[in-house]
Amino acid sequence: MSKNQNNVIGLDIGTSRVVAAQRADEGDRFVAQLNAFVTIPHTKLTENSLKRENVPHSVAEGQILIYGNESARMADLLGREVRRPMTRGVLNADEQQSLAQIAEIVKTTLPDNPKGAKVCFSVPAPPLGQEVNLTYHEATLRQIIEQLGYSDVRSVNEGVAVVYSELEDTNFTGIGVSCGGGLCNVALAYMSVPVLSFSIAKGGDFIDSSAASVTGEMVNRIRLIKEESFHFNGQPSDKVMQAISVYYDDMIHALVQGLRSALSGSRNVPRFGRPVPLVLSGGGVLPRGFRERFEKALQATPLSVPVSEIRLANDPLNTTARGALVAGLSE
Ligand SMILES: Nc1ncnc2c1ncn2[C@@H]1O[C@H](COP(=O)(O)OP(=O)(O)OP(=O)(O)O)[C@@H](O)[C@H]1O
Ligand SMILES: [Mg+2]
Numbered sequence: 571m572s573k574n575q576n577n578v579i580g581l582d583i584g585t586s587r588v589v590a591a592q593r594a595d596e597g598d599r600f601v602a603q604l605n606a607f608v609t610i611p612h613t614k615l616t617e618n619s620l621k622r623e624n625v626p627h628s629v630a631e632g633q634i635l636i637y638g639n640e641s642a643r644m645a646d647l648l649g650r651e652v653r654r655p656m657t658r659g660v661l662n663a664d665e666q667q668s669l670a671q672i673a674e675i676v677k678t679t680l681p682d683n684p685k686g687a688k689v690c691f692s693v694p695a696p697p698l699g700q701e702v703n704l705t706y707h708e709a710t711l712r713q714i715i716e717q718l719g720y721s722d723v724r725s726v727n728e729g730v731a732v733v734y735s736e737l738e739d740t741n742f743t744g745i746g747v748s749c750g751g752g753l754c755n756v757a758l759a760y761m762s763v764p765v766l767s768f769s770i771a772k773g774g775d776f777i778d779s780s781a782a783s784v785t786g787e788m789v790n791r792i793r794l795i796k797e798e799s800f801h802f803n804g805q806p807s808d809k810v811m812q813a814i815s816v817y818y819d820d821m822i823h824a825l826v827q828g829l830r831s832a833l834s835g836s837r838n839v840p841r842f843g844r845p846v847p848l849v850l851s852g853g854g855v856l857p858r859g860f861r862e863r864f865e866k867a868l869q870a871t872p873l874s875v876p877v878s879e880i881r882l883a884n885d886p887l888n889t890t891a892r893g894a895l896v897a898g899l900s901e
Contacts, residue, residue: 606653607636625638626674692894693725799811845876864880865880
């Protein structure tokens with residue numbers, strides 16, 4: 571492996587998780603952190619315990635902020651919700667305070683020494699049918715990464731990153747889908763050239779908060795239950811599982827509808843000579859039976875671009891970061 575390959579970092583700054591990817595001799599290496607934090611009262615004892623366990627945290631105004639993976643467990647123990655620097659795929663422009671927090675979280679995924687390294691980070695596509703300006707989000711993340719010491723910073727669309735990660739065998743032609751926490755991102759590429767992209771403003775967070783509101787459970791708790799035991803095969807075992815399945819179907823339906831209208835409405839859609847593959851990635855595709863559920867929904871409403879097969883990504887939680895790495899390496 572050339573030395574330069576070592577010096578490129580693919581960075582997926584997602585609503586739910588931040589993932590950094592780097593090439594190593596033994597394969598691609600990933601570091602992931604929950605994009606969340608929780609504040610607890612400061613005591614010297616707690617601070618020392620966190621230090622001993624290497625839990626990312628900071629102390630300010632009599633409070634301890636716990637960042638990343640550990641924040642979810644702590645919040646659950648205390649019966650609280652985690653706080654999140656991003657919603658629906660983008661930075662919350664109203665929460666200036668969250669910029670410091672996201673910088674801390676991103677920093678924990680990156681190498682200690684930024685010298686000479688290049689970062690390629692993922693950005694979402696605008697929601698279908700909405701005029702959302704993503705300039706603030708992209709420019710602010712770029713600033714944050716530059717302030718961490720990186721001078722060569724570029725970005726890649728999330729759906730396109732999925733194609734780069736998974737569709738080398740079709741010469742980067744096909745549809746990449748990432749079902750994340752805040753959004754479902756979709757892109758169509760033809761021989762690696764992005765043809766169209768969009769997002770749907772429903773993802774894991776939508777499922778969690780909707781299921782929480784009909785069952786009276788906490789959102790963070792629903793997420794933990796969903797990740798541990800939800801699947802599509804068979805009857806839901808209780809009210810929480812049933813609620814999760816209802817909103818999962820809602821998300822899948824919105825995604826399929828979005829695909830259908832974006833592809834039929836676009837004059838840019840090339841007349842592919844042959845059917846193209848569609849890849850499903852992101853944490854949202856992990857429940858057993860998801861691929862089959864999606865396939866069934868798609869069969870009910872065929873697309874104007876014929877789909878040859880529906881695949882699950884190799885490593886759905888790391889696909890976007892890997893694709894961002896591929897994009898960074900190829901430039
Ligand atoms: N094992 C699992 N089963 C079901 N859902 C899961 C599982 N693991 C993670 N998730 C869900 O996947 C979502 C996070 O996925 P991902 O990391 O791809 O999102 P993200 O990239 O941070 O968000 P976005 O792309 O929308 O900004 C969360 O809603 C999480 O609850
Ligand atoms: Mg994502």
